Amino acid sequence: MKLNYLFPNKYKKIGWLILIPSAIIGLITLILEFEPNYLDFNVPAIFIDEFFGDKHFIGIVNNNVLNEILGTLIILSSLLVAFSKEKSEDEYISKIRLESLVWAVYLNYAILLISFLFIFDLSFLWVMIFNMFTILLFFIIRFNWQISKLKKSAHYEE
Amino acid sequence: MKNSIKVERAKKNITQAELAKLAKVSRQTINAMELGKYVPSTVLSLRLAQIFEVEISEIFTLEDSDWV
Numbered sequence: 001m002k003l004n005y006l007f008p009n010k011y012k013k014i015g016w017l018i019l020i021p022s023a024i025i026g027l028i029t030l031i032l033e034f035e036p037n038y039l040d041f042n043v044p045a046i047f048i049d050e051f052f053g054d055k056h057f058i059g060i061v062n063n064n065v066l067n068e069i070l071g072t073l074i075i076l077s078s079l080l081v082a083f084s085k086e087k088s089e090d091e092y093i094s095k096i097r098l099e100s101l102v103w104a105v106y107l108n109y110a111i112l113l114i115s116f117l118f119i120f121d122l123s124f125l126w127v128m129i130f131n132m133f134t135i136l137l138f139f140i141i142r143f144n145w146q147i148s149k150l151k152k153s154a155h156y157e158e
Numbered sequence: 159m160k161n162s163i164k165v166e167r168a169k170k171n172i173t174q175a176e177l178a179k180l181a182k183v184s185r186q187t188i189n190a191m192e193l194g195k196y197v198p199s200t201v202l203s204l205r206l207a208q209i210f211e212v213e214i215s216e217i218f219t220l221e222d223s224d225w226v
Contacts, residue, residue: 088184091199150186 007084015080022073030129035064071132078136086147096146104139160219164192166210181205 028034042060049055086093111134115127167177174192178185181202190196198206207214 086184088186090183090187091202092183092187092190092196095196150190153186153189 005083006089007080009085009087009089011080012084015077015082015084018073018077019081022070022077026067026070026074029066029070035066039066039069040064074133075136078133078140082136082140082143093147096150097143100143100146101139103142104135107138108135159197159224160194160221161191162217162219163188163206166206166212166217167192170210177209180209 040062041064043063043065045059045061045063047055047057048059048061108131112127112131115124115131119127163177167174172180174188175185178188181188182205183202187196187198191198203214203218206217210217
């Protein structure tokens with residue numbers, strides 16, 4: 001059976017090689033609020049809502065692009081890790097993939113709902129930042145855990 | 159659903175790994191099917207029937223629980 005929405009197997013390794021360092025750097029810079037001046041740029045924005053200014057569509061804002069760079073790297077590399085084919089991708093693996101995806105969506109929204117109801121104001125911004133990545137993260141953890149369990153169980157019988 | 163993949167495999171005298179290669183799936187999938195943990199697709203079932211040179215109904219049997 002052909003699955004056209006998955007990347008070739010080799011992209012999984014590339015994904016991990018980008019994901020791990022950018023996730024670590026991302027977390028550190030987020031906690032330390034590290035924003036080096038040389039990454040301040042005037043960038044195009046779709047919607048602008050300044051603190052003491054007016055709101056308007058389409059314009060230019062001055063922004064530190066470090067978090068955009070890291071966020072983009074993390075999202076793209078997570079997609080590669082999550083949706084690259086296994087070495088022996090077959091219909092059983094596809095079933096595990098689907099189950100893990102449903103599980104990840106449930107877990108993600110359960111956590112989001114609880115956070116939404118009980119975390120307020122600026123603290124909720126943290127929830128939203130992490131929520132950008134958690135759905136893929138939960139999927140990656142669950143899927144790889146199931147696959148490793150499967151590989152172990154198949155050692156018996158022969 | 160019950161299946162006799164293990165029996166058919168013994169008749170042919172091939173290992174799970176060899177069957178996996180013939181059926182173009184992973185060995186884990188063969189193992190999961192033999193343990194009744196995974197019900198294969200129609201395509202894979204037909205492949206297995208062709209490999210074992212038997213009718214598909216000789217490998218797979220419905221159980222009462224399949225009607226619930």
